Amino acid sequence: xxxxxxxxxxxxxxxxxxGRLTVVTAPQLRATVTERLAAGDRLIVVDLSTTEFVxxxxxxxxxxxxxxxxxxxxxxxxxAPTEQVAMVLRMTNLDRILKPRxxxxxALQG
Amino acid sequence: xxxxxxxEVDVAATVESIDVVQAAFDAWWTELGDENPKTRFAFEIAVxxxxxxxxxxTHRAEGSSGRRFRLELTADxxxxxxxxxxxxMPADIDLSTVTMADVxxxxxxxxxxxxxxxxxxxxxxxxxxxxxTLVCGR
Numbered sequence: 001x002x003x004x005x006x007x008x009x010x011x012x013x014x015x016x017x018x019g020r021l022t023v024v025t026a027p028q029l030r031a032t033v034t035e036r037l038a039a040g041d042r043l044i045v046v047d048l049s050t051t052e053f054v055x056x057x058x059x060x061x062x063x064x065x066x067x068x069x070x071x072x073x074x075x076x077x078x079x080a081p082t083e084q085v086a087m088v089l090r091m092t093n094l095d096r097i098l099k100p101r102x103x104x105x106x107a108l109q110g
Numbered sequence: 111x112x113x114x115x116x117x118e119v120d121v122a123a124t125v126e127s128i129d130v131v132q133a134a135f136d137a138w139w140t141e142l143g144d145e146n147p148k149t150r151f152a153f154e155i156a157v158x159x160x161x162x163x164x165x166x167x168t169h170r171a172e173g174s175s176g177r178r179f180r181l182e183l184t185a186d187x188x189x190x191x192x193x194x195x196x197x198x199m200p201a202d203i204d205l206s207t208v209t210m211a212d213v214x215x216x217x218x219x220x221x222x223x224x225x226x227x228x229x230x231x232x233x234x235x236x237x238x239x240x241x242x243t244l245v246c247g248r
Contacts (some may be wrong), residue, residue, distance in 0.1 A: 020129075020132065022128055022129075022132075022158060022162075023125055023128055023162050023165075024125055024126060024128050024129050053132070053154065053155075053158075055155060055158045055159060055162065055220070055223075056159055056162075056217070056219035056220040056223055057162065057220075059219060060215075060216040060217045060219065061216075063213070063214065063215070063216050064216045067214075067216075083147060083151070084147075084151045084154075084155075087148075087151050088151075088155060088223065091223060091226055091227070092210060092211075092213075092219050092222075092223065093210070093213055094213055096213055097213045097214070
């Protein structure tokens with residue numbers, strides 16, 4: 001099953017995307033990030049440790065959300081991508097702008 | 111191990127069908143018994159990207175048209191093959207000109223990812239149908 005778990009944390013908000021992040025589910029992540037930025041959160045942490053699969057739509061959404069967070073004066077950080085997600089980030093060179101953090105705590109601390 | 115596992119799905123050309131395609135892929139891969147995750151990751155991303163491309167092309171060209179597409183997954187000892195067939199409008203695409211989008215772009219990675227992941231990707235138009243053939247070594 002695909003779902004997004006939203007958890008407020010010290011310094012930001014943690015979004016845990018479980019299941020797949022694809023053309024089917026990416027709009028839900030985008031809407032959640034838009035909502036959190038509007039609510040005043042500035043540091044968006046996307047926990048990818050239970051994301052089994054990402055496609056180009058999912059990647060495009062992460063880029064879009066990163067831009068939106070930075071435009072709002074904040075940032076978006078990704079955490080612990082699984083093997084498939086890490087492979088696709090490398091193939092697209094997106095690991096350069098979406099540098100994976102080892103843990104949620106690392107991401108929250110900068 | 112079922113080296114020659116075969117699967118076929120016929121679905122509406124809609125975004126929701128991508129989940130159906132992935133569920134069929136998952137069942138087929140399990141039956142295949144291939145234990146190399148790298149082959150799976152490469153082949154699955156290519157299958158999902160081409161399926162999405164067909165859905166988006168159909169939607170752009172024809173709107174909500176009731177079009178469908180078919181996916182056939184096969185394997186032999188040395189390779190896995192996916193064939194997509196649809197009777198939509200011709201895809202106006204030159205695969206030799208596809209490049210990976212820059213990192214700050216929000217789209218334009220799908221076909222480049224499929225090409226990078228596969229040993230071969232071919233598109234042909236025959237008998238009024240679009241045929242995409244994806245091949246990956248195993």
